Amino acid sequence: MSGSYILSLVTFIYGAAGFFYIFAWIFRKPAVGTLATWTAILGFIGNTAGILIRWVGSYKLGIGHAPFSNLYESLVFFAWVIALIYLIIERKAGNRLIGAFSAPIAFLALAYAALKPGITSDIQPLIPALKSNWLIAHVITCFIGYASFAIAFGVSSMYLIKYGRDDEQISWMDFVKPLILFVMVSLFSRVLFVGSWALSVIMALPICFVFYAVVLLVRRMPADIQNRLLDRFPEDQVLDELSYQLIVLGFLFLSVGIITGAVWANSAWGRYWGWDPKETWSLITWFIYATLLHARMMRGWHGKRIAFLSILGFAAVLFTYFGVNLLPGLHSYGGM
Amino acid sequence: MSTKEISADPFTKIWKFFTSVRLTIVLLLTLAATSIIGTLIPQNQSPDDYFNAFGAFLYRLFNVLGLFDLYHSWWFQTLMLMLAVNVLVCSLERLSATWQIIFTSRPKFTISRFRRLPQKEEFTIDSPAEQLITRYQTIISHNFHYLRVEETDNGYAIFAEKGRWTRIGVYIVHASVILMLVGGVIGSIFGFEGFVNIAEGDTVQRIRLRNSGNMRQLDFAVRCDDFNVSFYSTGAPKEFRSSLTILEQGKPVLSKDIIVNDPLHYKGISIFQSSYGELPAQRQEFQPPDEITLSFTSKATGMIYEKKAIIAQPIEIPEGLGKFVIDQFSNTYNFRGQDLGAALIGTLHQINGTSVEVVLPIKFPSFDKMGPIFNKARNDDVIISVSDVNVKQTPAAVRYYTGLQIARDPGVWVVYTGFILMIIGCYITFFMSHRQICVEVNETGDRCRIMVAGTANKNKLGNERKVKKIAHTLVHDERDA
Numbered sequence: 001m002s003g004s005y006i007l008s009l010v011t012f013i014y015g016a017a018g019f020f021y022i023f024a025w026i027f028r029k030p031a032v033g034t035l036a037t038w039t040a041i042l043g044f045i046g047n048t049a050g051i052l053i054r055w056v057g058s059y060k061l062g063i064g065h066a067p068f069s070n071l072y073e074s075l076v077f078f079a080w081v082i083a084l085i086y087l088i089i090e091r092k093a094g095n096r097l098i099g100a101f102s103a104p105i106a107f108l109a110l111a112y113a114a115l116k117p118g119i120t121s122d123i124q125p126l127i128p129a130l131k132s133n134w135l136i137a138h139v140i141t142c143f144i145g146y147a148s149f150a151i152a153f154g155v156s157s158m159y160l161i162k163y164g165r166d167d168e169q170i171s172w173m174d175f176v177k178p179l180i181l182f183v184m185v186s187l188f189s190r191v192l193f194v195g196s197w198a199l200s201v202i203m204a205l206p207i208c209f210v211f212y213a214v215v216l217l218v219r220r221m222p223a224d225i226q227n228r229l230l231d232r233f234p235e236d237q238v239l240d241e242l243s244y245q246l247i248v249l250g251f252l253f254l255s256v257g258i259i260t261g262a263v264w265a266n267s268a269w270g271r272y273w274g275w276d277p278k279e280t281w282s283l284i285t286w287f288i289y290a291t292l293l294h295a296r297m298m299r300g301w302h303g304k305r306i307a308f309l310s311i312l313g314f315a316a317v318l319f320t321y322f323g324v325n326l327l328p329g330l331h332s333y334g335g336m
Numbered sequence: 337m338s339t340k341e342i343s344a345d346p347f348t349k350i351w352k353f354f355t356s357v358r359l360t361i362v363l364l365l366t367l368a369a370t371s372i373i374g375t376l377i378p379q380n381q382s383p384d385d386y387f388n389a390f391g392a393f394l395y396r397l398f399n400v401l402g403l404f405d406l407y408h409s410w411w412f413q414t415l416m417l418m419l420a421v422n423v424l425v426c427s428l429e430r431l432s433a434t435w436q437i438i439f440t441s442r443p444k445f446t447i448s449r450f451r452r453l454p455q456k457e458e459f460t461i462d463s464p465a466e467q468l469i470t471r472y473q474t475i476i477s478h479n480f481h482y483l484r485v486e487e488t489d490n491g492y493a494i495f496a497e498k499g500r501w502t503r504i505g506v507y508i509v510h511a512s513v514i515l516m517l518v519g520g521v522i523g524s525i526f527g528f529e530g531f532v533n534i535a536e537g538d539t540v541q542r543i544r545l546r547n548s549g550n551m552r553q554l555d556f557a558v559r560c561d562d563f564n565v566s567f568y569s570t571g572a573p574k575e576f577r578s579s580l581t582i583l584e585q586g587k588p589v590l591s592k593d594i595i596v597n598d599p600l601h602y603k604g605i606s607i608f609q610s611s612y613g614e615l616p617a618q619r620q621e622f623q624p625p626d627e628i629t630l631s632f633t634s635k636a637t638g639m640i641y642e643k644k645a646i647i648a649q650p651i652e653i654p655e656g657l658g659k660f661v662i663d664q665f666s667n668t669y670n671f672r673g674q675d676l677g678a679a680l681i682g683t684l685h686q687i688n689g690t691s692v693e694v695v696l697p698i699k700f701p702s703f704d705k706m707g708p709i710f711n712k713a714r715n716d717d718v719i720i721s722v723s724d725v726n727v728k729q730t731p732a733a734v735r736y737y738t739g740l741q742i743a744r745d746p747g748v749w750v751v752y753t754g755f756i757l758m759i760i761g762c763y764i765t766f767f768m769s770h771r772q773i774c775v776e777v778n779e780t781g782d783r784c785r786i787m788v789a790g791t792a793n794k795n796k797l798g799n800e801r802k803v804k805k806i807a808h809t810l811v812h813d814e815r816d817a
Contacts, residue, residue, distance in 0.1 A: 063568070124570070124572070125568045125570070125572060125574065127572055127573055127574075128573060128574070128575055128576050128595065128596035128597070128609075129596050129597070131575075131595075131596065131597055132597040237797075238797070241796075241797050245795070248766040248767075249766075251762065251766070252759075252762045252763060252766055252767075255758055255759065255762055256759055259755040259758065259759065262751075262755070263752070263755070264597075266748065267597055267598075267599065268596055268597045268608070269608060269610070269741060270529065270599065270606055270608040270610075270741045270742075270743040270745075271529060271743065271745070272748065272751060273520070275374060275379065275407045277375040280371050280372075280374060280375050280407075281375060283371065284368045284371050284372060287364045287365070287367055287368035287371075288364075288365075288368055290364055291361050291364045291365055291368075294357055294360050294361055294364070295361055298357040298360075299357055299358070299361070316368075324375070327375050327376070
């Protein structure tokens with residue numbers, strides 16, 4: 001038994017939790033919000049059970065190893081950390097709106113793990129390079145970091161939705177924004193979903209179109225409806241501070257993740273840093289978040305600029321995670 | 337008009353340039369952006385591959401820009417150096433101020449600063465100020481290490497603080513970055529990285545360096561006693577294991593089995609399991625056959641006679657066409673530069689009294705048809721071929737070689753120190769703060785007006801929550817008492 005049955009169930013539970021959070025937000029139903037929280041807790045318990053069953057199962061197969069060794073297992077763990085961090089935030093901040101932007105990420109991670117062709121949910125034996133105690137430390141720390149950045153991305157999106165228009169205007173951004181969105185959507189369609197660049201560009205067109213249609217629709221809404229949607233979003237300082245706290249947490253764990261990876265590489269290949277694409281991309285991610293922290297702490301950047309940097313950082317995280325498999329390198333076993 | 341002093345001193349100008357955090361941001365983003373290029377163009381491939389992939393013009397352009405070894409190109413290294421100088425200068429510039437804040441014997445508290453804070457807790461208690469002071473001091477000292485009471489106009493103020501030293505955190509992070517870069521430079525100057533393939537049973541002392549491709553002599557020799565590879569039932573590799581022995585002046589001094597993730601360390605040099613392969617297949621060995629059937633074709637009658645033959649035993653050819661003896665069995669026979677494989681080599685005693693050598697390659701039965709053409713002394717009255725031979729093949733043992741990565745990096749401990757400092761420094765910088773609290777007690781008659789306010793250099797929201805909690809404790813302490 002590999003626990004994948006429970007984990008596919010958990011996918012639906014996270015999906016339901018996300019739906020309830022969004023429903024409670026849009027239709028202002030606190031009861032549904034409570035239901036959403038309990039659903040998310042149930043999903044988290046199931047997720048934990050799924051990981052444990054998989055762990056035990058690998059020992060029963062005689063190839064015992066911690067379940068952090070391939071893309072499927074890392075996505076399952078990614079969803080688990082997102083659920084955990086989100087539930088802690090919900091308890092501490094007492095605001096369920098963030099759930100509408102976090103639970104769907106956990107759902108999408110698991111759904112992607114289940115649906116993407118080529119991702120096997122089988123428990124696989126470890127190849128020689130992965131047989132190291134550093135594997136567990138490396139994967140756990142990296143994914144705690146990635147999950148923190150994922151929720152920070154959700155919180156930054158909330159910031160832009162509510163304050164994107166009343167905050168300072170960065171005029172040149174208005175012209176390049178649609179272009180950046182299009183390039184990003186094309187890139188990640190290619191990285192995540194389709195096998196050719198032409199197809200990903202074709203896919204990106206309707207996605208961007210729908211995105212701007214929704215933006216336009218919301219802007220055309222009467223002010224009171226807009227207000228009803230946004231009035232219970234946390235205050236700008238709270239969102240800004242929360243995303244900063246998450247980024248700081250993620251930055252610490254990303255640093256530890258890169259370091260444990262370097263120590264591991266030194267014991268496996270005799271060099272702690274080799275500019276392999278995955279290593280380089282994790283460093284690029286680190287540079288972006290380091291920029292964000294310096295800009296915020298030393299130059300007083302706040303709000304919109306930090307939110308955009310946070311989204312850029314998360315794009316780098318996604319590319320480090322998925323995109324690097326398109327490039328040649330030592331980490332290619334992270335692929336399937 | 338700027339009141340800043342404008343200095344013409346070039347050193348001051350350079351120093352000022354490197355104190356800028358804007359420079360840090362530009363450098364970090366530039367490093368991030370340029371690093372991407374090196375992940376898109378495979379690094380350190382052969383020039384031929386690049387030339388074929390990019391064509392003449394782009395090849396020359398990329399080559400000049402160093403894009404084929406981007407991370408070691410002069411401009412990338414310059415960016416890294418600039419970042420290091422930037423980090424160092426910024427830290428030194430701010431360190432003296434921080435130093436004075438941290439190492440002060442008497443921390444400064446300004447009551448008006450606390451009074452001005454937007455977030456503060458205020459409440460009234462029906463007790464005289466003297467009764468509160470000891471209890472409040474006890475509660476506050478639970479959470480804060482340093483505590484001082486100062487008299488005010490109509491009462492007193494308790495000041496307390498903790499985590500003053502945590503202001504050093506960011507300098508630890510910056511020092512760790514410098515250490516990692518220094519460790520990297522030490523490694524690239526005093527270390528080396530090479531590889532060598534050793535066939536099972538062989539001993540080597542020279543390895544090929546990865547960067548230059550030059551050979552390097554080691555102070556000792558490495559022998560590969562054995563190599564084993566095992567597989568899972570799925571076909572995925574399970575383990576690569578090399579049994580290695582280190583030899584000093586021919587004498588074995590250390591033996592160890594190495595696998596991936598478990599290298600051998602000797603005299604500061606580490607030997608890693610990196611790859612493996614099979615040696616080019618050895619020539620298949622045949623044992624001399626004990627049973628051979630030859631066929632003799634007579635030209636005169638066209639008859640084919642089959643006869644059993646044994647090496648070195650002459651046989652009579654029917655129709656009185658002579659005698660034939662197999663002299664030897666050879667594993668190879670070279671015919672005009674062509675390897676024809678295993679062959680029987682014999683002597684034909686012809687009826688005219690002459691003897692000629694006859695070669696019978698086992699794989700080519702009709703080879704002897706050409707015998708009379710190539711050899712003038714050979715009569716064409718009989719053609720010999722091997723019709724059946726029982727050759728035993730000795731199983732060819734697969735011989736492996738092990739691919740080893742051999743490296744020496746004296747900078748690695750500097751880098752590891754940097755790693756540890758980075759983790760500690762990040763933790764201090766992000767999760768610990770210098771917090772101050774002020775509890776002001778103002779006596780009015782037999783009642784006290786109390787204000788609780790706190791500041792922190794980081795995580796201000798979290799600090800507000802903590803201040804609220806302390807204020808709450810103070811209120812309830814009074815009610816309980």
